Amino acid sequence: MNNLTLKQLRYFEALARHRHFGRAAETCAISQPALSMQIKELEAALGTPLFERSARQLRLTGFGEEVALRVGEILRSVDELGDLGRAAQDRLSGRLRLGVIPTVAPYLLPTIIAELTRIYPGLDLHLRETLTGRLLGELAEGRLDTAIVALPISEPTLTETPLFSEDFVLVRTSADAALPVPDRERLREMRLLLLEEGHCFRDQALSFCNMQSAMPRELLDGSSLSTLVQMVGAGIGVTLIPEMAVPVETRSAAVSVARFPKPRPTRTIGMIWRKTSPLAPQLSQLAALVRQSAKILHSTGATAGVTP
Numbered sequence: 001m002n003n004l005t006l007k008q009l010r011y012f013e014a015l016a017r018h019r020h021f022g023r024a025a026e027t028c029a030i031s032q033p034a035l036s037m038q039i040k041e042l043e044a045a046l047g048t049p050l051f052e053r054s055a056r057q058l059r060l061t062g063f064g065e066e067v068a069l070r071v072g073e074i075l076r077s078v079d080e081l082g083d084l085g086r087a088a089q090d091r092l093s094g095r096l097r098l099g100v101i102p103t104v105a106p107y108l109l110p111t112i113i114a115e116l117t118r119i120y121p122g123l124d125l126h127l128r129e130t131l132t133g134r135l136l137g138e139l140a141e142g143r144l145d146t147a148i149v150a151l152p153i154s155e156p157t158l159t160e161t162p163l164f165s166e167d168f169v170l171v172r173t174s175a176d177a178a179l180p181v182p183d184r185e186r187l188r189e190m191r192l193l194l195l196e197e198g199h200c201f202r203d204q205a206l207s208f209c210n211m212q213s214a215m216p217r218e219l220l221d222g223s224s225l226s227t228l229v230q231m232v233g234a235g236i237g238v239t240l241i242p243e244m245a246v247p248v249e250t251r252s253a254a255v256s257v258a259r260f261p262k263p264r265p266t267r268t269i270g271m272i273w274r275k276t277s278p279l280a281p282q283l284s285q286l287a288a289l290v291r292q293s294a295k296i297l298h299s300t301g302a303t304a305g306v307t308p
Contacts, residue, residue, distance in 0.1 A: 006078065008042040009071050011035055012050065016068045019058045076142035080278060092282045093122040099135040099147035100127065103201045103225060104269060107244040108148070111293040119289065131198045139274065146283050148290065150200045151270040158272045159280065161287045164294040166243040168205065168265040170258050171232050177256035184209050184260075191237035193228045196221040201267070205240045208265035229253045242267065244297060269294075 014024040015035065025032040043050050050064035060068060100109060109127065116123055128135070128144060135147040136155065151160055170181060182190065188209050195202040222228040226249055228239040233253035241249060246257055271287045273280065 003045045004042065008038050008045075009074060011038045012042055012067070013071050013075055015039060015051070015058075016060055016064065016071075021058070072141060079142055080276075092120045092279075092286060095124045095126060096286075097126045097128065097143065097145045099138065099144045099149075100129050101132055101135065101147075101149050101200065102129055103150075103195070103199065103242060103245070104148055105129040107242075107248055108290070108294065108297065111297050112290055115289055115293050116286075132200050133198065139272065142274075145277065145279060146271055146273040146286070148269060148271055150204065151268045151272075153272055155272075157275055159275050159283075160270050160272050161284065162268055162270045163287060163291045164298075165266050165268045166298075167259065168208065168240045168267070169243055169246060170238060170260060171229055171241055171250065171255050172238045172258070173232060173235055174254045174256050177258075181258045181260055187238075193231055193237045193239040194221055195225070195228065196223055201225075201242070204265065204267055208240070225249050229255060240265065244294075 011024070011028055011030075014027045015021065018024040018027065021032050021035060025035040028035060039050070046063075046067070048063050049061050050067060052059045052061055105127075113125065116125060128138070132149050132153075135144065135149060136153070138144045139147055139158070148163070151162060153160055170187075172179075188211055192205075192209065192211075194205055222231060225241050225245050229241065229249045230253055231237065232239050233255045250257055271283065271290065273283045277283065
């Protein structure tokens with residue numbers, strides 16, 4: 001038992017999470033044989049197998065499941081020690097793991113990264129773009145320090161800090177630019193293109209239209225806002241996108257963009273982090289920077305091309 005190392009525990013955590021030697025080795029930036037050797041040494045030190053291996057599947061043993069819970073707690077505690085050291089400094093430095101939802105990342109990150117690089121030259125930023133549910137899980141497990149998501153999350157263990165609010169706008173073909181903007185009742189009768197299940201933006205759009213996600217109607221799903229806008233340009237239907245996405249997503253598509261009549265659909269974007277995080281003061285500073293970056297983005301033409 002004296003031969004256990006922190007490196008072995010991190011390798012075990014990666015393998016338990018991915019259930020695949022190749023993917024776990026890639027995550028840990030080592031070779032697959034080296035990872036396999038470290039896992040075997042860990043099992044030898046503990047005196048019992050941690051994984052059931054077969055040609056098609058890798059699963060944790062009962063003992064491995066228990067170890068995985070303990071190892072997660074140990075690694076979170078170790079990471080928090082590093083956070084305590086960084087929290088003792090007034091400025092952000094070292095590794096920062098930031099998660100961002102896909103309907104924000106491509107539009108806000110370039111501005112954020114430029115500002116962070118300028119203000120915090122010692123910061124080692126690790127970015128993760130994925131859906132809200134995964135970000136929440138990784139935040140709870142200590143694999144992210146903070147995340148930018150649509151609020152509210154309403155999770156009692158997390159701090160929520162609003163950053164900005166923005167309208168949703170209607171995207172339709174250029175040929176329809178002169179037509180009246182439909183209200184939500186009329187929109188329900190149209191062929192509406194939405195992001196696939198799992199995106200919070202999909203749920204927000206459906207909520208505005210007062211529609212159920214599983215309604216038996218002609219809805220078309222896309223994997224990204226870019227795909228939706230290009231489909232609209234091809235004459236397949238209409239879609240909703242957030243304001244900040246307009247300059248990027250509509251510049252190469254034959255579409256028109258218009259605001260809805262009031263009350264307009266909106267969303268609030270915010271930052272979240274664990275209430276127990278030692279980095280809370282520094283993350284509050286980061287939130288203020290992101291808030292300012294969003295203002296800059298808006299003032300430099302985020303709403304260009306949107307018909308009032």
